Amino acid sequence: MADERKEIISATDVHLFYGRNEALKGITMDFRENEITALIGPSGCGKSTFLRTLNRMNDLIPSVTITGTVMLHDKNIYAPSTDTVALRKEVGMVFQQPNPFPFSIYDNVIYGLRLAGVRDRRILDEAVETSLRQAAIWDTVKDKLSESALSLSGGQQQRVCIARVLAVKPDVILLDEPTSALDPISSGQIENMLLELKDEYTIILVTHNMQQASRISDRTAFFLQGDLIEYADTRTIFLNPKEKETEDYISGRFG
Numbered sequence: 001m002a003d004e005r006k007e008i009i010s011a012t013d014v015h016l017f018y019g020r021n022e023a024l025k026g027i028t029m030d031f032r033e034n035e036i037t038a039l040i041g042p043s044g045c046g047k048s049t050f051l052r053t054l055n056r057m058n059d060l061i062p063s064v065t066i067t068g069t070v071m072l073h074d075k076n077i078y079a080p081s082t083d084t085v086a087l088r089k090e091v092g093m094v095f096q097q098p099n100p101f102p103f104s105i106y107d108n109v110i111y112g113l114r115l116a117g118v119r120d121r122r123i124l125d126e127a128v129e130t131s132l133r134q135a136a137i138w139d140t141v142k143d144k145l146s147e148s149a150l151s152l153s154g155g156q157q158q159r160v161c162i163a164r165v166l167a168v169k170p171d172v173i174l175l176d177e178p179t180s181a182l183d184p185i186s187s188g189q190i191e192n193m194l195l196e197l198k199d200e201y202t203i204i205l206v207t208h209n210m211q212q213a214s215r216i217s218d219r220t221a222f223f224l225q226g227d228l229i230e231y232a233d234t235r236t237i238f239l240n241p242k243e244k245e246t247e248d249y250i251s252g253r254f255g
């Protein structure tokens, strides 16, 4: 039963300012282990900003001020003692545009492991095969691991990027509109892959695609102008939303 699943991330009263613009106005929500959670809402409502608060990617933007807490397991990731490099391994991120490095497929996948100092070729080979299998692209690339990742199609590149995140064994994977730059077939393949991955990972996904949210997510959160308007299991959000704003958005009346 979904309700028995453990919470892995709990955000409490998260406010975020870009300079004086308050982009998040006190977000409180939790994420459960081995679920897919979709964050939806119109452009500019703060979905990506909130996603980035979950692994402190906003720290890289100079004008940002953040208050509130984000607990990962039982640690506040905003505590001064947090090692953000280690945090971003535990909470990995996949972006909208596939962003492979201009290296071979193999070197892309082991990038994080190399940075962590892993040199043992056997361990690296194993990680490459396991991660590419999990990302459902091993059969396509196994005979050309030394070729440039840039020679792959967009959908294939995105799966290599997902393998790169998986190779460092995160607990949580954040995906910011991971299929919006892809064709429907590649998008469908990535959706199926995410459904497989949730047995082992917690997945949090920003999407503009309502069908995608309803197809693959367990719970859905609707954001509007920096507020979390409604958060419930995906069926409820799509079939029986409580808030009028949610209903208007879902039914395409704005956004």
Ligand SMILES: Nc1ncnc2c1ncn2[C@@H]1O[C@H](COP(=O)(O)OP(=O)(O)OP(=O)(O)O)[C@@H](O)[C@H]1O
Residues within 6 Å of the ligand: 018, 023, 041, 042, 043, 044, 045, 046, 047, 048, 049, 050, 061
């Ligand atoms: N780096 C930044 N510097 C200043 N303001 C920003 C920055 N990134 C986002 N914002 C502002 O914060 C608000 C929320 O933006 P955000 O990108 O989180 O929304 P979003 O819901 O993900 O939108 P979209 O669906 O278009 O990606 C917007 O008003 C945006 O202009």
